[in-house]
Amino acid sequence: MNQQYPVITAEHLRHTFGRGEARVAALDDVSLELPRGRWTSIMGPSGSGKTTLLHCLSGLEVPGAGSIVLNTRSRSAEREVKLSSLSENSRAKLRRSAIGVIFQDFNLVPVLSVKDNILLPGRLSRRRVTTERFNEVTEQLGLSKRLRHLPDQLSGGQRQRVAIARTLLMNPEIIFADEPTGSLDTESGEVVLDLFRKMVDEQGHTLVLVTHDLAAAQHGDRLVRMRDGRIIETLDDMGQNIAVPHAPAPGGKLTSPDHLEG
Numbered sequence: 001m002n003q004q005y006p007v008i009t010a011e012h013l014r015h016t017f018g019r020g021e022a023r024v025a026a027l028d029d030v031s032l033e034l035p036r037g038r039w040t041s042i043m044g045p046s047g048s049g050k051t052t053l054l055h056c057l058s059g060l061e062v063p064g065a066g067s068i069v070l071n072t073r074s075r076s077a078e079r080e081v082k083l084s085s086l087s088e089n090s091r092a093k094l095r096r097s098a099i100g101v102i103f104q105d106f107n108l109v110p111v112l113s114v115k116d117n118i119l120l121p122g123r124l125s126r127r128r129v130t131t132e133r134f135n136e137v138t139e140q141l142g143l144s145k146r147l148r149h150l151p152d153q154l155s156g157g158q159r160q161r162v163a164i165a166r167t168l169l170m171n172p173e174i175i176f177a178d179e180p181t182g183s184l185d186t187e188s189g190e191v192v193l194d195l196f197r198k199m200v201d202e203q204g205h206t207l208v209l210v211t212h213d214l215a216a217a218q219h220g221d222r223l224v225r226m227r228d229g230r231i232i233e234t235l236d237d238m239g240q241n242i243a244v245p246h247a248p249a250p251g252g253k254l255t256s257p258d259h260l261e262g
């Protein structure tokens, strides 16, 4: 298995919304590679194109221009597909197998229990989930006592954890997460970020995290900064460097311009 070969290569992506005076260039010539088995955090002010980029890279949206090549591993073989040229059906299939997306707005089915929501993607794609793995994920996310509840009987943070459990259970090769800890308190957010870290370090998953929170981004390996639909900076080895330009706020909490603008 070639760990060095990027799992996704995107070239010259452009995407616009609206027409005439209302036209917005959400992505303006974006090229990037996502190295396999690493965690890339994407930061940028509100409206800079982060979610649009995540939607294009995960196959939820087709970019107006540019190409996205996905190099997935099906069983032991590597497979290269041009995501940006696939039909809606084929992209949906890929999303059920190789790609997992954790949405900002949970996307839970209101009439299904927590347990059934978590098991739904597996049932749809006819993939077997062991009870052991189910228990492991739901316990790690503190959901064991909530399995019979309906989504509207949960807090926002609990609903977010259900959405995360649903994705983690499918064990996707690439996980895209859009502000997954935004509605969680610090402690629950840390649990989720630690779980992500384990999935990258111990199981070789590739993770893309969109966040306004520098502390969350710092759990990752790489940082991509966006502004006005463009990538303005890529730090390939985040290490401690990222903290340097931003002084700790009173109380020792790190701040970032992105967080303030976002």
Ligand SMILES: Nc1ncnc2c1ncn2[C@@H]1O[C@H](COP(=O)(O)OP(=O)(O)OP(=O)(O)O)[C@@H](O)[C@H]1O
Binding pocket: 017, 018, 024, 025, 026, 044, 045, 046, 047, 048, 049, 050, 051, 052, 053, 262
């Ligand atoms: N469905 C849409 N229709 C019209 N304009 C859109 C749509 N989706 C996004 N945009 C516009 O595209 C630009 C990029 O939006 P996007 O949601 O990708 O930014 P973002 O960096 O994720 O923002 P945030 O941090 O607030 O979630 C913004 O100007 C936004 O208003």
